[in-house]
Amino acid sequence: MMRDWNMRVGCRSIRAALDALAGAPASALPAWATEHLAHCSSCARTVAAARLAQGLVAQTTGEPQVPAGFAERVLAATVRASRREEGAAELWAPARRLLPAFAAATACCLILLEVMVWTGPAGSLVDEELTTGEQFVLGVTPPDPDAVLTVVMAGDAP
């Protein structure tokens, strides 16, 4: 009865310390663990499995061996990639150079349009709508002395 209880306590202790026990070789285990593992095949298997798993994970992190010519291949690939990017950029370069001219032309068009909108109503006046005095001032009809006198006498001068 007492022996079973001791075994159960030992099994629990082994499980609790599994990470630390797995990291140590069998010869470096503490005495209590060695004693328990000698009598408990289940715990012995658990510790061995944990040690194997840990050892295998450690195998994945060895010193890397860089294959011959690797650096040159990476460099060449990087140069190729940056040339591709430059090529794509050059495709748009003429358009980019014309951009200021295009902007200036657009601005001129806008200004002209604006001017036309402002001068539109004045330009649309027809000569017939002007009074005789306005036609003289604006030079629509050549000044005739008799007509000028008539206009002045009529009080129609602007």
Place this chain on the structure above:
Amino acid sequence: MVGGFLRNQADIEDVAQDVFMKAYAAMPGFRTTAPFAPWIVQIAVRTTYDRLRQRGRNRSREVGWEDLPGTEQLAASQLATHGHTEEQAAARDLADRLLASLSPKDRMALILADGLGYSAAEVGKALGVSALAVRLRLHRARQKARQVAGQLVGGIPDDA
């Protein structure tokens, strides 16, 4: 590092080249005041993860003791007993079999933490998850790895 996650030499070279090219392309966005190592590790981990995920469908099945070549059996029994082995290449193959039973993220978390000694926070940063999620993932990954290793240990003869 990439060599730790992948076994096939062509895959390793491919991914390593991708990592360098991605790092070169991302260099303008790198803050010079920030440490370089975590930045490049993050690129390496994410590039490798993409490759592992692509290969995920072809995950190899778990193997029993009888399926292992003699050198891998020897490496397994030496590692289980002494914690080290002279059969490095066989042990590396065996490690690949063991890790193939894990999901890509579990596998990467296990290698970064238990293989390379990164903290949970560092692993989390590299994988893009929280430190707590890494601890949970590590617990699950260790259990699974021990379970697979336990199947192998069951086959080790007593006199090994």
